[in-house]
Amino acid sequence: MTVKTMEDLFVETLKDIYYAEKQILKTLPAMVKKAGDTKLKDALETHRQETEGQIDRLEQVFKLMDVPARGKKCEAIEGIIAEAKEHMQDIEDPEVLDAGIIGSAQAVEHYEITRYGTLIAWAKQLGRDDAIELLEANLEEEKNADMLLSRIAEATVNEKAAA
Numbered sequence: 001m002t003v004k005t006m007e008d009l010f011v012e013t014l015k016d017i018y019y020a021e022k023q024i025l026k027t028l029p030a031m032v033k034k035a036g037d038t039k040l041k042d043a044l045e046t047h048r049q050e051t052e053g054q055i056d057r058l059e060q061v062f063k064l065m066d067v068p069a070r071g072k073k074c075e076a077i078e079g080i081i082a083e084a085k086e087h088m089q090d091i092e093d094p095e096v097l098d099a100g101i102i103g104s105a106q107a108v109e110h111y112e113i114t115r116y117g118t119l120i121a122w123a124k125q126l127g128r129d130d131a132i133e134l135l136e137a138n139l140e141e142e143k144n145a146d147m148l149l150s151r152i153a154e155a156t157v158n159e160k161a162a163a
């Protein structure tokens with residue numbers, strides 16, 4: 001589709017994050033499996049479940065915008081996921097691997113945070129208050145996941161990997 005209006009741009013970006021969330025949902029089980037630290041494993045599994053809910057919320061936003069829920073390939077998330085997969089394949093030391101997984105997971109969260117931040121700003125501009133609440137719920141979960149990953153990294157993983 002050609003982007004002509006702010007509403008078109010909003011929908012295009014919605015498709016981007018929808019695609020990204022679905023790719024993340026597909027990748028998280030491998031990250032859960034590969035993570036060694038129990039807290040990290042739990043955090044990733046919790047976020048996998050949250051991601052399912054986020055996809056539902058995005059489908060509600062598509063409905064509000066009166067367009068079918070469809071993703072649009074996002075090269076940015078593909079790159080971040082490719083890097084995560086590379087770490088999972090190449091790193092043998094379990095503690096270094098955990099640090100790598102956290103780094104990739106946080107890159108994902110930051111990507112999501114920037115997308116949701118932008119979408120919320122545009123929804124405000126478009127007067128689409130109905131979409132804002134759903135997008136903010138997703139943004140909150142991404143921020144919390146990011147903070148939790150930082151805490152796990154600081155508390156255990158980085159310390160052990162450096163030993």
Ligand SMILES: [Fe+2]
Nearest residue numbers: 021051054112
């Ligand atoms: Fe997400």
Ligand SMILES: [Fe+2]
Nearest residue numbers: 109112142145
């Ligand atoms: Fe996330």
